[in-house]
Amino acid sequence: MPSRRRFVGLCSGGALGALTAMTLGSGSSRAWADATSRKRFRAIVVGSGFGGAVAALRLGEAGVDTLVIERGQEWRTSPTEPVFGSQERVSGRMFWYRSVARWPGVLPVPVRPQPGLAEVSVEQHLDILCAAAVGGGSVMYTGVTLAPPRICFESLYPAGLSYDEFSARWFPRAAAGLGASVMPGDIYSSPPFTHSRVWDRQMRRMGCSPVPAPSTFDWDVLRAELRGAVRPSAIAGETDFGCSDGAKKSLTRSYLPRALATGHVQLRPLHEVRTIHRRRGGGYVLQVRRLDTSGATVGTEEYSCDLLFVCAGTLNTNRLLVGARDRGELPGLSAAVGTGFGTNGDQVGVRTTLTDRVGPSQGAPCAATYFFARAYEQPARVESWQWLGAHGAPLLFTLLLTVDHDHRGRFVLDRSGGEVRLADWSPGNQAPSARTLAQYQADVLSANPGPAGLALDYPFPFTAHPLGGCAVGECTDLEGRVEGEPGLYVLDGSLIPGNVGGANPSLMITALAERAMAGIVAAGG
Template identity: 50%
Template structure:
């Protein structure tokens, strides 16, 4: 497929301009993360007039200013409509409610990070771009979703679009990556040699930080709430500007979808939206109509929209699989002491990982991580994604509160991935590294919510939602709760590319 690798910088009007948007569109895409950005570009290239609705705002990067806060200096702009700044180990801090960068959903015994900005999860992730292991992918997905096809066609396409690459030697050797070298040496000594992994960091900008030409961001451990200087090649620097460059795509930011239903006369779809002011508050609402509706609001919010639509009778033909097979991807964070130098700061780009198939209760990929708070401190950070085949949740509509909730996820469903991560870390410590025991965050959390509209059950094998023509899911909701031992961005984007190939080739 001919494709545009990069689309230049993304520039949007600071207001969503909902009142100036046409009422009817051929296609509407809800969300601008990995699935939504892929859908928008491919629709635009195919000549389909497309409107992208994004509840969050577009953040302009700066070479010198701090655009985003971080875990040590939380600000209101970091959080979507929250009264308190809270995420994993952060100390709760009172903030103002506004349409900020990330929603933290508290669902039973787990904190879920859900991006709320133009570019979606690509703005707030760590850029890790890795494939699932074949054997675990094939155990999780229906047989008709072929690993070979993704491996040959769609994963390489996504990596090229995102400019995913390995950390260069000069950056790996720099002081902010002392912790990366220490992590690799520690695991090698323990019998678990690591291998380099790709990320989507722009190494020229990282070098600019190291040289003092750019305000430090990635090299001091900023990433989970964005990089103010644009150090990550997020979707606002490739897929989304390329989509706008087709002339067929428009993005309306600060435009939140509240419900979806069938259109007038049962044709197409009606999308109800509200417009947020950048500083908070709803300033407008209206209905939009489309022939084709692509759901890419992320696992949690696509699931919320579909469960609500089914159980309130707006889309009553949605099947019983909608809302099911949700999981946290086996995410686990562990911090452990280290008896050597870790650097004055811990850079965010991940240099390496090791895949451990046996010995800890479940297979997992263990990655060299970072912690903003640990600069100069004798601690190393480990992030792991376990192949958790068992622990899943179901989202249901609660009529009394008029909310979609997940009530069946208790702390016990976090226990196995966390135990595997802690056991691995303890083994590493026990093989010659004198250090305190591993420390886990007090509340289980995931930055990788997956499932709720599982492929091959709630949809066909390409994301066509069962029961309705012209309705598609193209985001992490398709993934059945776990990405097979991988950070899921490449998988989500690859599945979206595969879906769009088939949808466009077959006229819907």
Template identity: 50%
Template sequence: MSTLSRRSFLQVSAGSGLAVALGGALGRPASAAERTDYKAIVVGSGFGGSISAYRLGQAGVDTLVLERGQEWATDPQKAVFGSQLNYSEKMFWFRNYADWPMVLPFPMTPYAGVMEVSNEKNLNIACGAGLGGGSLVYTCATVAPPQKYFEKLFPADITYQEMTSKWYPKVQSVLKPSVMPDDVYGSAPFTHSRVWDQHVAKAGYTSEKLMSMFNWDVVRKELAGTVRPSAIAGETDFGCSDGAKNSLTVNYIPAAKATGKVQFQTMSEVQSIGIGTDGRYRLAVRHLDTAGKTLDTVEYTCDLLFLCAGTLNTNRLLVAARETGALPDLDASVGTGFGDNGDQYVGYSYAGPAGPSQGSPSASTFFVDGEFELPMRVESWQLIEAQGLPIVQTLVMTADLENRATFGYDRASKTVKLSDFAGKADAAAKSASDWVNKVMHANSDAIPISVRWPATLTAHPLGGCVLGRSSDLYGRMKGYKGLYALDGSMIPGSVGGANPSFTIAALAERGIADIIAKAG
């Protein structure tokens, strides 16, 4: 197990583009009132980070959570976030132009918006930025994968029985997901949901109600006209302004704060990590404003470092740390096993009634196995741009066991990039296309021309620090004591046919419980 001196760490940080001031301090020093040393530091406040922080706080561990994005306040009457129909710089994390399916590439003033889109080679990766991480921008589906494909993907010692009897229920007890109520399902903005159910039934499928983290009381207020329409207007990808989503900001995060042992610090971007000769971790943290101006860059230290920055950013930190010599003993598998969860989107039009808008909560789902090249979960989805047009949209998540890519370090640009993803999604795309063709041909009112999104994008990036390869079965990174990865990076590229958040949360609960029980 290797360690680096403080001087070596600072040199590595400088090599990563950080300014090193005279005397060896990173940027301006922290003020006397600002603490920079903690027992545990958690990087990121999404599912893995919020859960880790809460359980550490319960255990009495002095913990700091560093979140690069803003804390977003919701408002019942105002558009806090932008959307595909209400363009705003608040949509994106420091972009010069918009980049999203069916959104024109309009120029933007770079801003600390709610969604990062990283343009990798033949794949765009989307991930949340803000207190609550991905829970701000996901569409709240809370679904476990089928046992068959979970067991094909995960190590045998992480049993499905253990997950379904203990860890999924533990997450449910905090999140409290629920299915769409009948009155919401029967309302005009969910006409597309009812058409979807009717169409798949004619194709021989039986849909089931989907567990969701939407706040149905807020959705009902939208339907009643007492708050600004957000969820019923199709807003979701860039947040729901009125609080229609029960994000982590209303469950795990306030619970963590209530322990009295956890502090959250926003607008704090971790730029590099390393370890000193004393075995303690050192983080170069850039404090920034919403325009991207660096206010200072400060070194933080801790005994226990939890990387929960999401798949993209956890891999960026760890791969760079290994390749620059800041954490040279990280396993060679770090950065490998990346997948897009088999995501595909398909849609078609039909001759029939349509609602005035398409509400964003998904009502229904089912799993398709043995019919097409890849097994898949399908979920009734929405298209915010539909605006009264008769369109059916479906999110498809295939259980793709094979197509993977690798994060590597480019020494010329000193950045971590994903290897070429060309062709990796072909099997998923074909399976999704074959399925939607079957549904269309079973319905006489369907217009038999299916449409796939014109850009390759995943909002479910997974892998790179896979359980049982780069870490033990609980997220302890190989090569270093006190270093953990508890986020989407621990998933082997796919959860096996489901939205990932529920499984990430359950595995985070499982991992942090073992880490606390064994004092590391």
């Protein structure tokens, strides 16, 4: 049984830790000790990102005894201190057990291995970024909260998922739950968003009218940054490794505290699930490694449940399920599990703008977006992006997401090393989306005399939007119930068939999870 001091150390540091303690009662009580030592729950949710947070809330509201297990820690925020590292302040806190920093714009300097904010998994011809924190990717993403266009939705998702239903019910519910809104005019017109206005102007010269991008940034915090009342974070361009002042409405401010407040949900951070297998008589058993903030393993424990929701993010859900199937621990899983991986067509473009000043800094929230349905090799969404290190340099950045139906990889168990790795992925898989980016950039330059093209020269192909491996309607039913394993559910990016369809993943994952949980709760499982 962990001591009270140990438990508080694992759960403290933020509002969720305090809420957990309040929910469980006095630290000296028998009820508290019993609660914190429990290993058997009706439901366990693995992961606290977009899907896991929705599952936790809806289970808690239904009165289901639920444990949320999260391998990362809850990160506090501060109005004055740089809690997280960044591209300009490289720290081991940025990375999950890396000894050398690795990500676009980050110098490859030595860092201390520890349970940091983000895992960068170096796979075959691809670096995959995945979060490791309470709140999952919501702590790291750039807040864009968009639905895929109808034509893309209907070409990618099973016929049983109705776009009209999602548009009328699930997208609005997810957007409201996440707290999404468009950038207010006073912030858009401020100096840190000069680059956004220039990007929009260049798009209009192409004959394209950008539309505001719904975002989960807290505009009041940005206003405080602009006034100088708090340390600049979002307006300085911090986002990839978190905003230290809490400028994002991450899941730690929305779904997760609501889940804990039901009184039926516990959260245990710094608990990493290593294996899953069937429990004799039904249900599941999880082997869990317990960590401390320094990175040391402080224990290995076994948890069990009747209902298991695997929401560990695309990379880790595939690792857990493919490994369990191929080792014989979950033999009912289909051969399709682990297949259909994609990168959402991620591309980043940069161009110079020698005739336009872009401001003293480039604020992080994306102000505007535009969708090209037929102009290029692949349908593509472009979004106004930023670079933390710009500092007035005449550079504009664009995130481009293509609609790619064809280029997929799969996850396989490497029996020699015992690890699940990405296979069947080649540099050519990203070539069509790269050509689409080049076509778009050429059109911008043609319509805007003066700017000069500049290719993003990063030596490693990468994605921050890994998707697929347990596709809805193929590996699961339309509510995330995994075929062949009763009581097992998947509700995260691995449900998406390798590509969202011209949008960032967060809203689609949340909406899929909201729809799934409504059906699961109504059916009693």
